[in-house]
Amino acid sequence: MRQKVMFVMLALAMILLVRNLYTISMLPDEVNQGQIFRIIFFHLPAAIAAMLGSAVALVASVMFLWKRNFKYDALAVAVTEVGLAFLAVNLVTGSIWAHVIWGVWWAWDPRLTSALICWILYAGYLILRQSLEEPTQRATFAAVYSIFAFTDVPIVYFSIRWWRTIHPQPVFFSKNGSFPPDWSRALLINMVAIFLLYALLTMVRLRQEQTQREIDYLRRTVHAI
């Protein structure tokens, strides 16, 4: 059943993305940026997916510390790892956009810097997990670290409001947003497709984490016999 749900999710995400690619290519160019503005259709959904993932990781980490149930730890590591891939998509597409529009690959701007710090923090979470052998200790340390890492997420989100920044101001989910309705529709469809992909990859990673736990149990059984 779970396998079927995953196949349906993958098919739906692919159909939406391929169909939307045509819609996006048919949109008129943005007046100041030209064609490169279309990168937002991947850049923004990847960022939102990664941020939502880190929020889920935060909740799962708190739940693990509270309930001491390893399924929350598995969920936290699954969403964090997938989120890291999506945040990488966000950073790389943003860098390519910056090279075309600003003429530089990178600027130490508050938004860019805080997003990079966020990526490094969550990469540190995965490294921390690798370095600890004992499962309970690993899950506890990782949960505490994940809660600490999440403190950077609001900074990433609000950085363009709190500080002067060269990063464009929000055009979507904002009062001053200037996104035309047909562009917003295309962006929403891409967002749904990217969220589906995120959920699908998280499910795969979660299953791997559960199997890994079974492997650990079997190893202990073999040693006990």
Added chain:
Amino acid sequence: MRSVTLTPFIAILLQAAYDPIREEIGRLRRNFQGLIWGFVAAWVILLLYTLMLTARERKIRREMERLKSMVEETEKK
């Protein structure tokens, strides 16, 4: 005398170098190439991560089968 004969050529060269239409075409081309690279980069990152997941899945399955057979053998003994 030589400078007089060269002047039109230099003028033509300068005109060619600052051709606004060619410059605009170049800008549009760079813009389009950036867009393509952006899309390619996004998909390559996701594809690489998916391949990483697939490789890990295979490794986990092999390990699981190995351990199961070990448990069965130990129980038989």
